[in-house]
Amino acid sequence: VGGSTLIAIDWGTTAARAYRMDANGDVAEERVSPLGIARIGNGRFAPALAELLGDWRDDPAPRLACGMIGSRQGWVEAPYVECPATLAALATGLARVDDGALAIVPGLITRDRHGVPDVMRGEETQLLGAVGADEAVLAVLPGTHSKWAYVERGVVTDFATWMTGELYALLLDHGILGRMAERTAPAADDAFLRGVRRGVDAGALAHDVFGARTLALSGELVGGDVADWLSGLLIGREIRDAGAWSRGAGRAAERVRIIGSDALADRYAVALTVAGMTAERGVAAAAAHGLWRIAGQAGLLH
Amino acid sequence: VGGSTLIAIDWGTTAARAYRMDANGDVAEERVSPLGIARIGNGRFAPALAELLGDWRDDPAPRLACGMIGSRQGWVEAPYVECPATLAALATGLARVDDGALAIVPGLITRDRHGVPDVMRGEETQLLGAVGADEAVLAVLPGTHSKWAYVERGVVTDFATWMTGELYALLLDHGILGRMAERTAPAADDAFLRGVRRGVDAGALAHDVFGARTLALSGELVGGDVADWLSGLLIGREIRDAGAWSRGAGRAAERVRIIGSDALADRYAVALTVAGMTAERGVAAAAAHGLWRIAGQAGLLH
Numbered sequence: 001v002g003g004s005t006l007i008a009i010d011w012g013t014t015a016a017r018a019y020r021m022d023a024n025g026d027v028a029e030e031r032v033s034p035l036g037i038a039r040i041g042n043g044r045f046a047p048a049l050a051e052l053l054g055d056w057r058d059d060p061a062p063r064l065a066c067g068m069i070g071s072r073q074g075w076v077e078a079p080y081v082e083c084p085a086t087l088a089a090l091a092t093g094l095a096r097v098d099d100g101a102l103a104i105v106p107g108l109i110t111r112d113r114h115g116v117p118d119v120m121r122g123e124e125t126q127l128l129g130a131v132g133a134d135e136a137v138l139a140v141l142p143g144t145h146s147k148w149a150y151v152e153r154g155v156v157t158d159f160a161t162w163m164t165g166e167l168y169a170l171l172l173d174h175g176i177l178g179r180m181a182e183r184t185a186p187a188a189d190d191a192f193l194r195g196v197r198r199g200v201d202a203g204a205l206a207h208d209v210f211g212a213r214t215l216a217l218s219g220e221l222v223g224g225d226v227a228d229w230l231s232g233l234l235i236g237r238e239i240r241d242a243g244a245w246s247r248g249a250g251r252a253a254e255r256v257r258i259i260g261s262d263a264l265a266d267r268y269a270v271a272l273t274v275a276g277m278t279a280e281r282g283v284a285a286a287a288a289h290g291l292w293r294i295a296g297q298a299g300l301l302h
Numbered sequence: 303v304g305g306s307t308l309i310a311i312d313w314g315t316t317a318a319r320a321y322r323m324d325a326n327g328d329v330a331e332e333r334v335s336p337l338g339i340a341r342i343g344n345g346r347f348a349p350a351l352a353e354l355l356g357d358w359r360d361d362p363a364p365r366l367a368c369g370m371i372g373s374r375q376g377w378v379e380a381p382y383v384e385c386p387a388t389l390a391a392l393a394t395g396l397a398r399v400d401d402g403a404l405a406i407v408p409g410l411i412t413r414d415r416h417g418v419p420d421v422m423r424g425e426e427t428q429l430l431g432a433v434g435a436d437e438a439v440l441a442v443l444p445g446t447h448s449k450w451a452y453v454e455r456g457v458v459t460d461f462a463t464w465m466t467g468e469l470y471a472l473l474l475d476h477g478i479l480g481r482m483a484e485r486t487a488p489a490a491d492d493a494f495l496r497g498v499r500r501g502v503d504a505g506a507l508a509h510d511v512f513g514a515r516t517l518a519l520s521g522e523l524v525g526g527d528v529a530d531w532l533s534g535l536l537i538g539r540e541i542r543d544a545g546a547w548s549r550g551a552g553r554a555a556e557r558v559r560i561i562g563s564d565a566l567a568d569r570y571a572v573a574l575t576v577a578g579m580t581a582e583r584g585v586a587a588a589a590a591h592g593l594w595r596i597a598g599q600a601g602l603l604h
Contacts, residue, residue, distance in 0.1 A: 163508050
């Protein structure tokens with residue numbers, strides 16, 4: 001083992017993903033571990049890193065991580081950088097642990113017009129990996145807490161979080177809807193599309209979610225369709241709201257880059273089309289590419 | 303025991319409340335039992351009724367019930383009456399069980415402009431008990447599933463449900479917010495008022511609820527304040543949305559009658575004031591008074 005230029009680590013709450021990157025910035029090798037920070041007790045981060053790296057541990061390449069490893073519950077808290085956040089500000093804000101052997105990318109903070117903060121940790125790096133230095137892009141990272149961000153020529157201008165995935169899981173796993181819904185993997189089927197259409201139309205979310213119950217009661221949604229319709233409603237409403245958020249700031253919202261490659265990202269692509277927007281797909285391993293750019297800016301690459 | 307004119311029963315999912323009413327339509331005596339329909343197994347409704355009535359069981363007065371006892375999970379399903387629903391339609395739709403000894407009020411169904419149904423069972427009776435025959439009133443019944451309804455001279459014109467209470471409980475008891483919030487009884491304190499102001503302003507709910515987390519992270523909400531702020535946000539948004547729903551149908555929304563007398567109803571009164579609306583309080587024992595009116599219309603009172 002040797003000859004790599006960067007060891008890039010996307011270190012989140014439930015998993016850690018490490019990449020050995022070559023001199024061209026391409027991913028040469030990838031490792032996934034369940035050693036997310038929630039599984040690491042008593043501050044034993046250094047042994048966790050050694051386990052994650054395995055036989056890469058003697059590789060002299062610099063190591064750069066992003067994600068919840070830099071949070072209050074992580075190895076060290078890397079203070080949030082304020083939006084609009086430049087690549088240079090992220091590189092300047094790197095925190096260092098393990099006698100300087102590991103650098104950690106800070107998260108981002110922004111405040112809306114009411115002064116309420118919003119935060120991200122890890123997604124800023126994916127954004128910089130998925131949006132080129134000359135592009136201006138509205139991007140979404142679908143998930144438990146979906147992040148929408150505007151990235152403009154290497155600057156994360158602003159972002160906002162939607163708790164779409166968490167609301168979906170709470171309503172189905174612990175709410176009254178769960179009793180009448182089969183909890184199968186959601187599909188981009190007809191019930192999902194009906195939900196999306198309901199979502200992209202104006203409405204009151206706390207009222208509209210009740211429709212999953214009443215449509216099941218009336219027999220208009222059966223079995224797994226209840227979950228699909230609810231998924232469509234929540235994603236559709238998120239897309240509608242995020243479009244309004246983007247336009248409200250004088251930015252474009254016709255074209256959205258989806259960062260992610262799983263079934264959820266596929267459902268967002270379908271829902272964006274229903275909403276009359278154009279869906280683009282981001283590159284794979286966006287975190288690795290973002291870490292590469294930040295490492296370059298920070299002078300870590302030799 | 304004897305001499306009563308009606309035995310009125312508000313029979314819900316988790317509790318049953320029985321009233322002996324005199325010839326003036328006043329409540330002479332009241333009984334509460336935990337024998338909600340969720341606690342009654344194997345269709346043993348007749349013994350449950352006997353237990354609820356106790357020494358009233360030999361009273362020859364007619365018996366009229368409302369609530370989930372008339373649902374598919376109850377004693378017998380009393381088919382929904384469509385909105386706009388008159389007092390006469392409710393009286394005509396009574397279902398009968400126990401060899402005709404108990405009559406049950408049907409629930410209501412309505413459909414919004416998308417054709418999505420909404421339903422209520424029990425609240426229609428409270429509405430008719432809390433709104434006089436000559437009044438036109440926008441009313442709210444706060445709860446796990448808050449109901450907003452417009453009642454116009456004895457007719458329930460239309461209604462809509464908000465899952466506000468359920469969303470609040472799900473987010474705090476099972477969601478990520480619960481880890482940073484003390485789950486104390488919500489109070490109409492400063493944090494609640496801040497939440498209400500955020501709620502009555504336009505916003506994307508699935509985004510705005512994330513503010514409870516970020517305001518806690520930044521130390522702007524501490525301990526029990528997180529729950530109060532979230533309660534305010536959800537109630538404030540419900541009030542804003544319900545006002546828009548009412549105005550969208552060409553109805554007034556300046557004055558709202560709150561049907562309920564608990565701490566939650568008090569918080570709605572505060573929130574309505576913050577939203578610039580006038581809060582009125584409904585009568586106590588609204589279900590008993592509604593059952594009295596329906597019984598009179600159905601010719602049950604002698």
